[in-house]
Amino acid sequence: MGGLNSCLPSPIDTIHALRRRRRNLLTKIKHDQIRSNNNNNNKNNSINLNHASEDEFLMLPGINRQIAQNIIQYRQLNNGFKRIDELLYITGIDHDLYECIRFDISIDSFSQNLVNNKQECININSATYNQLCTIPDLTPILIKRIIERRERKGSFRFVEDLLSIKGIDYIVLASIRSYITVDDRQIPISVSQSLILDQSVNNLYPTLNKNNNNNNNNNITSDSLSLASLLLETLPPELQTILLSSTSSQHPLVTCQNKQTYIRFASWNLQQLTNDKVQNPGVREVICRTILEYNFSLIGIQEIGNKEALDYIIEELNHPTIPLIKDWPNHHHGKWTCITSDVSGRMFQGSEYLGFIYDESIGIELKKASLLPFKNYFTRSPYIVIFRIYDKYEFVFVNLHLKARRFDENENERTKDEALSISILAEAMNDTVEQKHIVIFGDFNILPTASEFNALVQRNYSYVIKQNTNISMKTPQGSTCVDNIWLSAEAKALTTENSGVIRDNLTSMWIPAGWTWGGLVSDHCPIWIEFDLS
Structure with missing residues (x-):
């Protein structure tokens, strides 16, 4: 309690909630993978973004002729689609329409393999609203808050800075971190690996490569503190026990003579x-x-x-x-x-x-x-x-x-x-x-x-x-x-x-x-x- 009559939700309940959200997230990921595999198996029945004609695009629900023309124009200007979610860059296609048609379309297997082997991270310091919309699990409200925070306080120094935004917790960050970066230095990462392992180590990259020009080594920064919490959160419980139990040796208790x-x-x-x-x-x-x-x-x-x-x-x-x-x-x-x-x-x-x-x-x-x-x-x-x-x-x-x-x-x-x-x-x-x-x-x-x-x-x-x-x-x-x-x-x-x-x-x-x-x-x-x- 912060005062005489105030209280906070129990961190124990919060931890259970986070674990439930993590399980739900993994279930959703597996479901999406199965659905994606089924779509790949029925690939012959889908519309290929890099080959379809204007009339073929009109067969998709919600796509009119103007949107179909915009898709083709984007395809010509960008040497084809590399990712299906690039459709969100198209004028006239919002997130709801994208979700409606995403499983009825496909791209070249070569382009898809390229994406699977090397994820092109989005720079959250320079990305537009539409670009941020392509990041899974980022809602329009969260995207708006990211942009407002960026405009108000300047560029993000670390990916973990997103934790200061209302609505973004460790679970949300873990689900989007493989898609984002804070600078143009990107670390190749397999999408399939990012679904299994949280890439906390990758986000140490900008930290470890900064010039060490700070002589006050005793400053405790919120960036590093948040990073430590995030790293521990992603570890298995058994490893948490080992690491935290080894942080200090237990010394004999300095006991009171009479506790009463x-x-x-x-x-x-x-x-x-x-x-x-x-x-x-x-x-x-x-x-x-x-x-x-x-x-x-x-x-x-x-x-x-x-x-x-x-x-x-x-x-x-x-x-x-x-x-x-x-x-x-x-x-x-x-x-x-x-x-x-x-x-x-x-x-x-x-x-x-x-x-x-x-x-x-x-x-x-x-x-x-x-x-x-x-x-x-x-x-x-x-x-x-x-x-x-x-x-x-x-x-x-x-x-x-x-x-x-x-x-x-x-x-x-x-x-x-x-x-x-x-x-x-x-x-x-x-x-x-x-x-x-x-x-x-x-x-x-x-x-x-x-x-x-x-x-x-x-x-x-x-x-x-x-x-x-x-x-x-x-x-x-x-x-x-x-x-x-x-x-x-x-x-x-x-x-x-x-x-x-x-x-x-x-x-x-x-x-x-x-x-x-x-x-x-x-x-x-x-x-x-x-x-x-x-």
Whole structure:
């Protein structure tokens, strides 16, 4: 759920639906093949596009003399028909008429064999409406959306970009990918093979041949994330199990001392967690595995890119589909849920939301949630949520993401001002909020020892994390401490000695790392602390 009263369709139901559609698609393909073979057997009774006269074309239903003349004119200008579906290029022949006559016509066996041996892909960046109409399983509505998307945002970089168009999912893409390309470099492919094997590898061609002029190998692009999801989707279930189970080694669980009274809270900046990103199986696997491995019951999240993004994590926790999560040893089948704020502010390439994931089954109850109206003090509004835990303590959690620091020192003044404003926020809560167990946490983009936090320290708040919290493939041990958890004196009194920064097993072979794979789920490490509520 994205909020208190919202929900999403179950990904489990979605997967079953996709599998049914795939079976229906294969059945349709086989039926078309049988029907095509029957038509070839009755070829002598069909009208040959490359030899028929004008009068012979008039024998076809819906063909008048003007259309017959247009067919012959096209045939003369193009040295004959290479494919039957070229009829859609003819003025006067729409998709319905084409479907009506397609099984009553044929072309030369030489031309047909040429098409069977080498499929001429259609460039979706330059194709006209009529050309796109020749692609099986593309409806007029989808074609219109493709053209509108192309005109609005420019050329498609990858075939997988079509997934961003409403109505085109992985099944539709799998059925049309052997007919399309995004540039003029085409890979010969047998039509019969394309009916059996999804040609995901072929669509890596433009990716692998691009000039590698991007030095930021840690950027997680939606193109690569979508591609990884598509590649995994096309694999047999047995291979999915092997690959996903081998993405990381299982380390001993860091268990709580007493599950009845101990609770672990974590904070994690998940770096632009969009719907595209979270649908990558490697991303979900790393997030869910970390939650289970460290027995987290409540997690605050920053940099959520879509309001529904946390729902995918919740669904995986409640109804696991990834083998490693499904077979997790001693897996506590909790009742996971989430809450996501309205737009807190802006982040790179979109809006940012803040949110929480928590397990209701252990006794965590949501009481209140709201973005604080502190727009003059913070670039992104703080998200304050009150939870009642074990029907005993009420905690106030303030989720923050301060403005990122820049190389320009003048720009960094805003970050420092926001850090100073936290003490004002703490004072305001002290005067208005009756709960005293307050946890201020998130991505502060500034060291906890900075002088800007002195006023917060004077109000008896203390920070938990002293280690580096960022991470990259080049600097796995990090270089700075930007994420933290600040506790009021009352909250600190309930903590144990257990807290830390998690650096291990934050990668997956399904997460892109620049131009390779095996990347990190985020450039921030999850941080955590344990409370004893006995």
